[in-house]
Amino acid sequence: MTQPRDTDPGRPLRFALPKGRLQRRALAALRDAGLAIPEDVTETRKLILDVSTYTQDKLGCGMELLLLKNSDVPIYVEHGVADIGVAGTDSLYEADVRVYRPYTFPFGSCTIAIAGPTGLDYEALTQTPVLRVATKFRRFARDHFASQGIAAEIIPLSGSVELAPVLGLADVILDLVETGRTLREHKLHVLKPVGRTHIKLIANATLSHERLGHVERLVQLLAQAQPAPNPT
């Protein structure tokens, strides 16, 4: 049995941030929204940072930043350990979580695509008995190929997916494509776009009415500063 959550309405909002580039862009979005969190706030070994001083006036509540691995953010938020977080729809799909997604950031959108060696006939390849697909997105890949009626062997990898077809581990890859540069460097190209990811502000679905009010306020501030992208 886990420890009950702190339900004190006055406690700071716990905000799970993924480490790396997404963290920098999310913090910049918070600054644009009027929360004057210093740029160097994350230059520490601490994984929990109290930034209440910078949020109290605008948001009406304090805030703690939890610095987490990208794929862990949805889990922390679904369990209610973090109240809100930033995650890509790819991570949300893989984690299979039930969380609210009230705001879509105008950055970080990527194509999810099947890619393979230049000159490969993808349509012919899908007729082979089993298509070998290397990917970081196991659940998405499984569901996509099942929905297309294509027999696929999913080869789960955690990074450097582009190497798999080059070295013969897989026929194709299913991965995020932002500019296509990494693909080109490995003599790969997009065979078929199969989806698009977006970066979302996510929130736990069992937050109290009062705490949801703080999240709503944050969404308003973010949307005023940077409206959500066009839904294409």
Next chain:
Amino acid sequence: MPVNPPTPHAPLSRSVNIRRAIGQKTLAIFEGWSYREIDVPLLDYFDHLRDAIEPDAANRTFRFVDREGNLRVLRADVTPAIAKIYAQQLTHLPLPLRLSYANKIVRIERSFTSEQIDAYQLGVEMLGAPGLVPELEVLLICVEVLDALGIDDYQIKLSNLAIYRRLLARSSVPASLYPRITAAVRDRDPFEIKRLLHSTGVRPNISEALQCLAELQGGIAQLSRIQEAVPRDDVLEAACLHMERLMGAMRDLGKADRLHIDMGHIHGPMYYTGVMFRVISESIGRELGGGGRYDDLIGTFGAPAPAVGFSLGLDALMEIIAPHASEMSHLDHPPEATIAIDPDAPADGLREVLARRAAEQVACVTTSNPRT
């Protein structure tokens, strides 16, 4: 040898006592509202239930073929089973019929406690009960149970599936998109709703109303915004007025403190047809239960009747109550109840045990000499 999966609760110890105490207290409240307990069979014929439950729920059931070749299913949801029992065996009884239950269900749950395949549900169903008053009754029973169990961290989110379905029907989007729109509303994702409707030619006001359902906080003003977006729609007006009257009555009774209109709470069994509610708790980060109106379900078994009900999950109740369950500690064996029996003269000690039992006191037998 295969090992049983871990259970969400301790299989022994005082947690069992607390579970029993919660069950007894809850059933006593159900009885106090004139509900009669019904026994629902553990096994049913899958073909009988197939039309009453949506495909996703059917996929989460445990099924097997019996010796006669029939596809059988383990009880996965009590409400359709009760609907079937009523339609096939109880139609001669006067309506409304108030039934309660305390039953284990077995199904695969998609949740962060994914090991959980069995759960215990405590609930009521009122059959043959149209209109506002039965809905108020089940809401009041739900509140009474939660208050009686000493639970102070809960909120009831109230919505109306009829409003959502009306907006979908007015949108004229292909039915194949319904599940994705439902998920987007449930996930409070206005961007995704807009994205899904973008290329379907849906009128902007309908799109706006659907996005309004996905608001984070909800509130009574949500109903006005829906009607402003889609004016002069009799079905929507009636459903919104119904919600306002429900909230108003609960407020008049002083029971609306923890009740919030939140029209995005549209998930749950799709046999619901109108008002529905979910009970959530922030401290444990999960739902305690839920319920609503299901006017078409019993008809799928051949005896149409409006109905409303709710259930609470015993495991979720346990999770929120157990850390503060000192008031239930009387169910633990007090030290003086342990009586050591001398194996060379067992009758002497056992007489004391029998005397305690005759006085309906707790007795725990132990041997004074371990060699026996």
